[in-house]
Amino acid sequence: MKKATNGQFMSGALALSLAALFTACQSTPTPIAGELKPLQGSWEGEGAGGKCSIIITGNSLHYRNNVGWYRTTFTLPLGTDPQQLHATIKDCSPPSTNAIGTVVFAIIKIEDGIMTIAENDMSDKPPKTFASASSRYSVKKVHPEKGMPHHPKPNEPKAP
Numbered sequence: 001m002k003k004a005t006n007g008q009f010m011s012g013a014l015a016l017s018l019a020a021l022f023t024a025c026q027s028t029p030t031p032i033a034g035e036l037k038p039l040q041g042s043w044e045g046e047g048a049g050g051k052c053s054i055i056i057t058g059n060s061l062h063y064r065n066n067v068g069w070y071r072t073t074f075t076l077p078l079g080t081d082p083q084q085l086h087a088t089i090k091d092c093s094p095p096s097t098n099a100i101g102t103v104v105f106a107i108i109k110i111e112d113g114i115m116t117i118a119e120n121d122m123s124d125k126p127p128k129t130f131a132s133a134s135s136r137y138s139v140k141k142v143h144p145e146k147g148m149p150h151h152p153k154p155n156e157p158k159a160p
Contacts, residue, residue, distance in 0.1 A: 035076050038110055045114075045139035054115075054139055061087055068093035072104070082107040084126050085117065107133070115139050 036059060043054040049065035056062075063070045072087040087104045105126040106119035118133030119126065127133035 039108075039115070042142050043115055043139035044142045045137065047117075047137035047139070048121075048135035052137060052139065054055070054117075068096055070099070076108075080107075082109055082130070084108075100144070113140055115141070 031144065033160065036056075039056045040058075043056070045052065047065060049067055052063065052065040054061060058072050059075065061072045063072070069092065070089055071091040072089050074085050074087040076160045077084045077086065085106045085108045087106065089099050089104065092099050092104050103124075104119055105123060106117050107126045107130065108115065108117050109130070110116075113147050116130060116136075117137040117139075118130045118134075119135050120136045
C-alpha cells in the first residue's frame with residue numbers, strides 16, 4: 001500500500017470539506033408563513049397618489065404609483081386588531097431617497113378580495129381605524145404570486 005504525501009492528504013481533505021460544505025448549504029425555499037400567504041401576489045387599485053400597484057413576495061412589498069416606487073420589507077406584528085403592518089423602506093425612486101430606512105406603520109385587512117392598507121402620514125404609530133387614517137390604499141389581486149420588478153438606479157444601465 002502506497003502512503004499518501006501530506007500534500008495529497010491535504011488536497012483530499014479540502015475536497016471532502018468543500019463537498020460537505022456545499023451539500024450542507026444547499027438552499028431550500030423557506031415556506032411562507034400562514035399569515036403572509038393571502039397577501040402574496042400582484043395587486044392594483046387606488047391609493048393616496050392615485051392609481052397604484054403593489055407586489056408582495058414573501059415579506060417584501062413593492063409599491064408603485066404615477067410618481068415613483070418604494071421597495072420595502074415588512075412584518076405583521078401578532079395580536080394586533082386591526083392587523084398592523086410595519087414596512088421598512090429599503091429602496092425608492094428619486095427624489096425620495098431620503099426615505100430609505102423609514103418605517104411606515106399601517107393597518108391592513110382583506111375583505112371580499114380587496115386589500116385595504118391605511119396609514120397616518122409621517123406618524124410613528126399606525127391609525128386606530130381605517131376611517132381615521134390620513135392615507136388609504138384599496139387594491140384588488142390581479143395576478144398570482146409574481147417576482148419583484150427591477151428598477152435601475154439613475155446611473156445603472158437598463159437590462160436588454
